[in-house]
Amino acid sequence: MKFIGIVGTNARKSYNRQLLTYMQTHFQDQAEIEILELTDVPMFNESQDQTDSPVIQNFIQKITAADGVIVATPEHNHSLPSALKSLLEWLSFKAHPLDGKPVMIVGASYSVQGSSRVQLHLRQVLDAPGVGANVMPGSEFLLGRAHTAFDEQGNLKSSGTVDFLTSCFKKFMKFTKVVEAMNVPDEINYQPGTYDVTATGHNGELPMQVTLSKDRIENIQIDASTETEGIADVAFERIPKQIVDGQTLDVDAVSGASITSHGVIDGVAEAVKQAGADPDILKKRPKQTAAAKPAIKDLDTDVVVVGAGGAGLTAAAKILQSGKRVLVLEKFPAVGGNTVRAGGPMNAADPDWQRQFDAILGEKHTLKEITEIDEATIDPEYRPDFRALKDQINDYLQENTDQRGYLFDSKLLHRIQTYLGGKRRDLQGHKIYGQYDLVKELTDHALESVQWLEKIGVEFDKTQVTMPVGAIWRRGHKPMGDLGFAYIKTLKQYVTSHGGTIMTETDVTQLTTENGRVVGVQAQGVDHQELAVHAQAVILASGGFAANTKMLKQYNTYWTNIDDDIKTTNSPAMTGDGIRLATAVGADLVGMGFSQMMPVSDPDTGELFSGLQVPPQNYVMINQQGKRFVNEYGSRDQLTQAAIDNGSLFYLLADDEIKKTAYNTTQAKIDQQVEAGTLFRADTLEDLARQIKVDPDTLVKTVHDYNSYVDAGDDPEFHKNAFDLKVKVAPFYATPRKPATHHTMGGLKIDTGAHVLTAGGTAIDGLYAAGEVAGGIHAGNRLGGNSLADIFTFGRIAATSALADELAVTD
Amino acid sequence: MKLVGIVGTNAVKSTNRQLLQYMQRHFASTAELEICEIADLPAFNEPEQRDAPAAVQQLADQIEHADGVIFATPEYDHSIPAVLKSAIEWLSYTTRPLINKPVMVVGASYGSLGTSRAQAHLRQILEAPELKALVMPNVEYMLGHSLQAFDEQGDLVDQAKAQELDKDFQAFTEFVTLMQKITPQNKFFEETRQFSWSQLTAGKE
Numbered sequence A: 001m002k003f004i005g006i007v008g009t010n011a012r013k014s015y016n017r018q019l020l021t022y023m024q025t026h027f028q029d030q031a032e033i034e035i036l037e038l039t040d041v042p043m044f045n046e047s048q049d050q051t052d053s054p055v056i057q058n059f060i061q062k063i064t065a066a067d068g069v070i071v072a073t074p075e076h077n078h079s080l081p082s083a084l085k086s087l088l089e090w091l092s093f094k095a096h097p098l099d100g101k102p103v104m105i106v107g108a109s110y111s112v113q114g115s116s117r118v119q120l121h122l123r124q125v126l127d128a129p130g131v132g133a134n135v136m137p138g139s140e141f142l143l144g145r146a147h148t149a150f151d152e153q154g155n156l157k158s159s160g161t162v163d164f165l166t167s168c169f170k171k172f173m174k175f176t177k178v179v180e181a182m183n184v185p186d187e188i189n190y191q192p193g194t195y196d197v198t199a200t201g202h203n204g205e206l207p208m209q210v211t212l213s214k215d216r217i218e219n220i221q222i223d224a225s226t227e228t229e230g231i232a233d234v235a236f237e238r239i240p241k242q243i244v245d246g247q248t249l250d251v252d253a254v255s256g257a258s259i260t261s262h263g264v265i266d267g268v269a270e271a272v273k274q275a276g277a278d279p280d281i282l283k284k285r286p287k288q289t290a291a292a293k294p295a296i297k298d299l300d301t302d303v304v305v306v307g308a309g310g311a312g313l314t315a316a317a318k319i320l321q322s323g324k325r326v327l328v329l330e331k332f333p334a335v336g337g338n339t340v341r342a343g344g345p346m347n348a349a350d351p352d353w354q355r356q357f358d359a360i361l362g363e364k365h366t367l368k369e370i371t372e373i374d375e376a377t378i379d380p381e382y383r384p385d386f387r388a389l390k391d392q393i394n395d396y397l398q399e400n401t402d403q404r405g406y407l408f409d410s411k412l413l414h415r416i417q418t419y420l421g422g423k424r425r426d427l428q429g430h431k432i433y434g435q436y437d438l439v440k441e442l443t444d445h446a447l448e449s450v451q452w453l454e455k456i457g458v459e460f461d462k463t464q465v466t467m468p469v470g471a472i473w474r475r476g477h478k479p480m481g482d483l484g485f486a487y488i489k490t491l492k493q494y495v496t497s498h499g500g501t502i503m504t505e506t507d508v509t510q511l512t513t514e515n516g517r518v519v520g521v522q523a524q525g526v527d528h529q530e531l532a533v534h535a536q537a538v539i540l541a542s543g544g545f546a547a548n549t550k551m552l553k554q555y556n557t558y559w560t561n562i563d564d565d566i567k568t569t570n571s572p573a574m575t576g577d578g579i580r581l582a583t584a585v586g587a588d589l590v591g592m593g594f595s596q597m598m599p600v601s602d603p604d605t606g607e608l609f610s611g612l613q614v615p616p617q618n619y620v621m622i623n624q625q626g627k628r629f630v631n632e633y634g635s636r637d638q639l640t641q642a643a644i645d646n647g648s649l650f651y652l653l654a655d656d657e658i659k660k661t662a663y664n665t666t667q668a669k670i671d672q673q674v675e676a677g678t679l680f681r682a683d684t685l686e687d688l689a690r691q692i693k694v695d696p697d698t699l700v701k702t703v704h705d706y707n708s709y710v711d712a713g714d715d716p717e718f719h720k721n722a723f724d725l726k727v728k729v730a731p732f733y734a735t736p737r738k739p740a741t742h743h744t745m746g747g748l749k750i751d752t753g754a755h756v757l758t759a760g761g762t763a764i765d766g767l768y769a770a771g772e773v774a775g776g777i778h779a780g781n782r783l784g785g786n787s788l789a790d791i792f793t794f795g796r797i798a799a800t801s802a803l804a805d806e807l808a809v810t811d
Numbered sequence B: 001m002k003l004v005g006i007v008g009t010n011a012v013k014s015t016n017r018q019l020l021q022y023m024q025r026h027f028a029s030t031a032e033l034e035i036c037e038i039a040d041l042p043a044f045n046e047p048e049q050r051d052a053p054a055a056v057q058q059l060a061d062q063i064e065h066a067d068g069v070i071f072a073t074p075e076y077d078h079s080i081p082a083v084l085k086s087a088i089e090w091l092s093y094t095t096r097p098l099i100n101k102p103v104m105v106v107g108a109s110y111g112s113l114g115t116s117r118a119q120a121h122l123r124q125i126l127e128a129p130e131l132k133a134l135v136m137p138n139v140e141y142m143l144g145h146s147l148q149a150f151d152e153q154g155d156l157v158d159q160a161k162a163q164e165l166d167k168d169f170q171a172f173t174e175f176v177t178l179m180q181k182i183t184p185q186n187k188f189f190e191e192t193r194q195f196s197w198s199q200l201t202a203g204k205e
């Protein structure tokens, strides 16, 4: 038999260590005892998981392999030493190696009564559900007056004590055998059949069919039509496969899709229950363990792309079109990054196409306003373009004085709007605007990107031209099908069917350099194995850092405050890895202080689409005092700053009529959210006020005033630009909202060839960047729909440069 | 009255911290409650020298100068968290500021059982000869389902739980006042300060 002995203290001198050492030699003929020390065990902290550290892993592996465990504990202040407690907390947190293990407690202490109190405490702790050990009952071995108990050779002096210890140990060996028999996995018997169950997914109920034979889970079918495509589908593939392969419900959730993962697990558990078996038995069955960690693996390719979002897959496709090899490394289980979350339309001026659409109210006015801008306020590098644009607009207005006219657009209008839209000042008064050559590159080539995507297989809906939220102008090319996923689906298909390799769950951790040039990357693969990838060029397309609050706060110069617990609309993968990787090899950064927030996000999840989202003319925003605080028609950053100034949390007010204009929800969802307490509903304003803890009289007055502004068509308080409905028909609603981080405009400094630049302005050989990881274009504020234009344009450019510079391929 | 509240965990998010913050605000007119964190104390390792590291000394001083101490403890595996145990070990091993100090124990936990076992352990620990705190008897404030217990302003949602805390806190302030009258005459004070397990047994050798 093999036992692990744990010395319950980290003190240099310990009689408990001496006791274990004595047992080790004295019982060596009967069992092998390996002694483990607590010396390097870190203090348990639930906010800093170190289960994967070598120290804890050592304990986990050795305990798992052993037949039983002997804990020798001193008594500190009537209880366990903190060091021992800390170890047991680690062993009850993410891994549970003591679950079901036979454990014997012994203790040595100075006083006569020995360690009686700590032994009782330790029993209780080992019995806690997270630990789950099988502690041998009775047979308390307490060694009192330990400082007199041992002779010079470390042997116990008293033969009575030795006899008692021997009998306790013998009993423990018997106990171990009994527990072993108990731990033989429970048999499971299902009533064979196919069970229809539902599981709660991210967007609601998921219908599932689980087929069970007498003793196996045979098949799991999920109707995933309601889930967000591209984000959750990995969970639908992987979780069922792991459950069926391992015949276990102990499977890890897929990162980025944990709700869906747990939904599937719970659904199968429900089916098991309906089939008359106990799902807990399946939850206790061992995980499908990954194979042992292989040595460093070397891989060779022409170009390695970091990140399989829109920019990365575009660059990869472009490399393949030149007949070169490409390897895409993606840290998440699913490809697509933030691109799958995007609304869909991408901006590109295509005047010939846009001409077929009639102009709509206000567009001529917007154009006229542009011509009236004082040229002195336009930065010099943009002035020639500005003048040329003015001429274009004046011609257009002249041509259409007496008629409604068609939808105007030009590369110049796109360029100047990108420039004006991004011009901002930060808290220190520093001005920022898009770097001219980059903005020109983007607006000159965005349309080619649309055409290139069409060739790859992305279909656009040519029958309509859309204006993405926050875009200022109607030049959105909308893909058919599922929003941002439409691009990713097609690009992924193109890359894999043209010989490209995409490795998911492969986290790039470092760039490799040789004499100042980038020659590859190091990465960590699925099972934590180390990869060394050698390539002629590296393209960084790892996205922004809006999911990294610490980093946002570190660089922020724009917002007066960013809450520590602010939520994000982004994928949790957006932690700014590419920025860290490139600055480590000397890259320069630009515009890092500017980030974009989505003001109307869910305070708990950061999502946009919970609660009642209505058109801005029907927004009525109130703060935690029940008062309006902003022009609800303002830009995203005006709304965000006003919210921050009012303590971040605010409410969207609606009545039954405004509710009907919500574009994001259904009555069932509304009822469910009211039930869950994430949306408030009341028959009177007073009651609503009480629910959201504002003064009822204040709220009633706010609504009364607002309604009178709607009647008058004028808001003397906040000058709201446009109104539609009043707040008057019960029931009334309040949707809690908070700003969430949405986009990071700053990033790596690049030139028009997507080369990554140093502070000295020279290009780093072999290194390219495209997409949200790069900065300089959107400056202080990104227009809606411009990001997609950016990633597909600069994704292609990065590939073209890498091919020309490093692989001598010209277009 | 001056009190010290010890947050019994190193977790970034803690409902026990929230509970102390609530008490700090809610009882501001009766007592000044200073909230102490233990996350940054070194882990106790029984060094040869019985000197308090700076962070431990600072905590000890804060306790020394307070009229009473409130421990807010989570329950980890049926007992108090290791990090809180470590802080107490330091105090017992070095300057022993808890001797004769009136103590109230409160605890918040996610489940419904509250922190009953952790609180019972903590009481036994605080009664150890090298600590000898005066733990207030008969009062055991347990806040179950603590993730749902506070509203956005950080106030207790459940009125009954809020009133119970008002009562318990009132009892504690009375307990502190009462103990202040008794303890100066406590003749065991110096003895306790000198207590040592090894000396005790060595003496009997």
Ligand SMILES: Cc1cc2nc3c(=O)[nH]c(=O)nc-3n(C[C@H](O)[C@H](O)[C@H](O)COP(=O)(O)OP(=O)(O)OC[C@H]3O[C@@H](n4cnc5c(N)ncnc54)[C@H](O)[C@@H]3O)c2cc1C
Binding pocket: A306, A307, A308, A309, A310, A311, A312, A329, A330, A331, A332, A334, A335, A336, A337, A338, A339, A340, A341, A342, A343, A344, A345, A346, A468, A506, A507, A508, A509, A541, A542, A543, A544, A569, A570, A571, A573, A574, A575, A577, A578, A742, A743, A770, A771, A772, A773, A784, A785, A786, A787, A788, A789, A791
């Ligand atoms: C909810 C939402 C809606 C949006 N709507 C629009 C819109 O309508 N129009 C618009 O133009 N823009 C929109 N945006 C912005 C736009 O989606 C993003 O800016 C754009 O998709 C970024 O593309 P990318 O290729 O640079 O990065 P991403 O698509 O984010 O891809 C980066 C990839 O790199 C991976 N990665 C990161 N670090 C590593 C590493 N160390 N190793 C390996 N891989 C790594 C990530 O996992 C990710 O898959 C929206 C963004 C969000 C969050």
Ligand SMILES: Cc1cc2nc3c(=O)[nH]c(=O)nc-3n(C[C@H](O)[C@H](O)[C@H](O)COP(=O)(O)O)c2cc1C
Binding pocket: A046, A089, A090, A092, A093, A128, A129, A130, B009, B011, B013, B014, B015, B016, B017, B073, B074, B075, B076, B077, B078, B079, B108, B109, B110, B111, B113, B114, B115, B146
């Ligand atoms: C390692 C570990 C063990 C735990 N053991 C218990 C336990 O035995 N009993 C219990 O009620 N809660 C247990 N919990 C959950 C606690 O209820 C919860 O974390 C804590 O008491 C809430 O207090 P806090 O908000 O201040 O952290 C455990 C948590 C962890 C991380």
